[in-house]
Amino acid sequence: MKKLFLSFVLTFLLPTLAMAAEYSPGNGYTLIKSPVRTASPDKVEVVEIFWYGCPHCFALEPLTQAWSADLPEDVDFKFLPAVFGRNWLAHAKAYHVADILNVVDKTHVNLFNAIHLDKRRLNSEDDLAEFFAQYGVSEEEFKKQYDSFAVNSRLKQADAKIRAYGARGVPGLIVNGKYLVTAETANGSNNIYNVVDYLIEQERKTM
Template sequence: MFQFRILSALMLAATMLFSVATSAASLWEKGTHYKELPFPVKTGDASKIEVVEVFWYGCPHCYEFNNDHLPQWEESFPDDVDFRLLPATFPGWVTHAEVFFAAEELGKIEEMHQALFDAIQGAPKKYQDRDDFVEIFEKHGVSEEQYMAVFEASGFRKISKIDEQVKKAGDRIKAYRLTGVPALIVNGKYKIGVRDAGGFANMIKVANFLIAQERAALTAAK
């Protein structure tokens, strides 16, 4: 009798888990709440599940997502999730992408990402050119000379590291087939937009669903 009760409890638990998984799968539909990319984009670390947030510093919706939704979600990521930021490089947005990569090249992006967002959102017309950002970098311990040096061309191709990063970002944006931000890319296979998902909170829910799906696939492949 006791063994029967244990077996019944295990069967009930399994049924509940299956029900939850089935419910999530039916709730978030491919083609409606997220899109599958026709050609997967190579990720930075194949052993992990990559999540990329594509953003623009001049985008108020990106700012809201960054401030009100991303921090708590990012804290919840397990070790197998590789979260990355990618600035969009659409026409008129390249300067902000350059500044992001400059901060990254100088090892300052973690402390400056929020500061750049705050500054640009607070006075969007003030920050249009590279020179406009010198003061922000100086506040974070980077001299004007150090800041401007990262934009200098070098090597056989006579192209700066920042130009290379911007080009790579542009190539990824095209491969992701993005037309707007903010957007989330899960493991180089799926893209999630605010409108498709139905809001910021749902973007995260859809991403979590896809992360779990990719985790199951990685586990099965081992």
């Protein structure tokens, strides 16, 4: 009986314990020094910091789409465009315009594809207005929103959040305002969402 019990422990419990200890600060993720408040205390918030021009963000996007396709109700997933350079600004504005006009589902993946697969130079207001026209947004409406108070306010809020997260590059995943996960910390882009899932489960235990 003792041997049977020991066999059970080795077969079932040890892998579980190993999995529980698989990730730690510096191994899988980075702790954010001062946790950033999330939108809802009843949900685990996951934020992806990205730039449309980033080849690493483009490579991660299929994994992001697959992971976010069937999220549980207690997980709130959001995109957050970063502006770490002058040529990032137009793309960040484009995302915020799409979000305000409720066309992110139509434009997000297609904008990545247009830049990285079709090699289109979508770096100006006019170029982006032409792109958005393919998805039912008139040039007039796009340009009305592009430099609007709403878009500029979102840019400032995003910049403040990204600074608070301590993120210095893209892509980066923020889990519940407490943890930063990157390809570097996760030991590869393919492992990013494994770490994110692990951290979501840890946060569930504290809620």
